[in-house]
Amino acid sequence: MDAHLLAxxxxxxLGLSLIVAIGAQNAFVLRQGLRGEHVLAVVAVCALSDLVLIVAGVAGAGAALEAWPPALVVVRVAGALFLSGYALLAARRALRPSDSAALRTETSGTGTALTSALATCLALTWLNPHVYLDTVVLLGSVASTHGDERWWFAAGAGAGSVVWFTALGFGARLLRPLFARPVAWRVLDGVIAVVMAALAVTLLLGL
Known part of the structure; x- marks a missing residue:
């Protein structure tokens, strides 16, 4: 195989192995996809954020983060606080669902403002220290082993992010018949609450 293609x-x-996992960001994209709310914007924000972080890692930002540990401590605390708040909101939706909890299958959802959805998406992305550890530090370190082909490696990782978020966001519609029932939303929100809370605890224990 050509060296460029191999990289x-x-x-x-590696990009897909790091991103295809149950996490705060993926859970949010899935929920937006199921509700049909601002899917393109959310997918674009996630993919572009990943591309920026991948480029930063390959360019050497990972080494800078490792050289100044306090930066990750700040991000861990901020991320843990945000995830805890999001977990509480998800738990509240699971325990006390609103009358409009069932999925609207005929038209796109309009329950969440675009600015609010994008703000939440950005916070779940940039306040998550695992993003820096995985995408910037780990992926950047592996990319450096490819020498002159490291940017081809970055291109492959970036393509993986774009493909994954697009599939997750727009593919969620296939599950809409299931989520037309309020009980399905309660289960999903319950799972999201547990995942968010677990991630917050993990971040705090890692200090």
């Missing part, structure tokens, strides 16, 4: 394939594989 790109390696980046694609």
């Amino acid at each position: 790109a394939a390696s980046g694609l594989g």
Whole structure:
């Protein structure tokens, strides 16, 4: 295989292995996709954020973060606080669902303002220290082993992010018949609450 393609394939594989997991960001994208609310904007923000972080990691930002540990401590605390708040909101929706909890299958949802959805998406992305540890530090370190082909590695990882978020956000519609029932939303929000709370605890224990 050509060296360029090999590096790109390696980046694609590692990028997908790091991003395809149950987490705060993926849970939010899934929920927006199921509700049909601002899906394109949310997917674009997630993908572009990943691309920026991948480029930063390959350019050497990972080494800078490792050289100044207090930066990650600040991000861990901020991320834990935000995730705790989001977990509480999800738990409240699960325990006390509103009358409009069932999915609107005929038209796109309008329950969440675009600015609010984007703000939440940005916070779940940029206040998550795992993003820096995985995307910037780990992926950047592996990219450096590819020498002159490291930007092909970055291109592969970036392509993986774009493909994943697009599939998650727009593919969620296939589950809409299931989520037409309020009980399904209560289960999803319950799972999201547990995931967010667990991530917050993990962040605090890692200090």
